Amino acid sequence: MDIPASILQTLRHNEIVAKRFHRIETSILTILDFKDFFERLLTIIGTTLEVPYVWISIIEESAVARQLKEMDDSELVMTRTCFVSRDTLLSITNHRVEPLLANRQLDRFRAIVPDQPLWGIGSIAVAPISLDGVIVGSLNQADTTTCRFTPGMDTGLLEGLALKISLCLSNVTAHERIKYMAFHDPLTGLLNRRFMEKILEREFQRSRRYRSDLAVIFLDLDKFKVINDSFGHDQGDAALIHVADALMANKRKMDVAVRFAGDEFVVILPDTDQFKARQYIDRVRRCLDCHPVKTAGNSFHVRLSSGVASALEEGISSFKELLKRADYRLYGAKKKQREGCLPS
Secondary structure, eight states: OOOOHHHHHHHHHHHHHHHHHHHHHHHHHTOOOHHHHHHHHHHHHHHHHTOSEEEEEEETTSHHHHHHHTOTTOHHHHHTEEEEOHHHHHHHHTTOSSOEEESSOGGGGGGGSTTSSOTTOSEEEEEEEEETTEEEEEEEEEESSSSTTOTTSOOHHHHHHHHHHHHHHHHHHHHHHHHHHHHBOTTTOSEEHHHHHHHHHHHHHHHHHHTOOEEEEEEEETTHHHHHHHHOHHHHHHHHHHHHHHHHHHSOTTOEEEEEETTEEEEEEETOOHHHHHHHHHHHHHHHHHSOEEETTEEEOOOEEEEEEETTSTTOOSHHHHHHHHHHHHHHHHHHHHTTOOOO
16 A cells, blocks of 8 residues: 655655754763853754744743853853743743743743844744753744644654753753862852962963063951851851852952962952052952841951952062962961051
């Protein structure tokens, strides 16, 4: 019995589409870098499936959103990502986990489309993606035609792709977390000493090459042992986090804040002289003065001593000497404090 030509044509078409989905899945399976994963995903879906519009919607409250917002060096990801509230996304998808297809009343999807308007699209496919079993966003595709994503069509391949994306996202996130822990202090979230040396060496070489200034601040908490003894080690940790937050809140994007060791911190300030570095310290101190650390039924202020050094000073020929001079000046500030003088 001969198979009708129309059925053969449909089977061939389905086989081609299935191969395209498989190509996408295999392309993203081995990626462990967060930025590469999303750039590859957004690019390959559009080119492989020949879809005019591909973007992702991410729930604002999710950890994925925080990581994506740090990727402002990827124009592709930034322009193809829409951040929405959990309630908004779940309302649009009606809390479903399977893909949603629509070609009518498309204004209801406006909240999950980047930068409005709806580009004159005729149909849309919204496939929820999850991280460790919790929905964190959706993969969205749209076409100018109304027949591309018609309700009632088989969404098995799209659902399978969303599942693969969710699995890959879990792997990528876990890998990024491991990378993060390798270079960050687990308590404060600042960069750690190991990674700081690489950054400082790079910035020192850049300062030498272009004769641009580079300031380094070495600082620590005053009477940190007293804080631990008086309020307990949990509040000592809270004080360290409080300082880290103040350092981050007052720095520029290009500046680098580091937890060096114990209650010691280092801040690297490219294109900054000593005067401006001290202005930065003053801002941090004012911030700490205005916001005490609150404990159960009590509160206390955190104060800092600091030492500042510049890469353009005489006698500094390496990043290690620059750091050492800032440390030496911190030691001098602590000595003055013990003698009853104000810290520098």
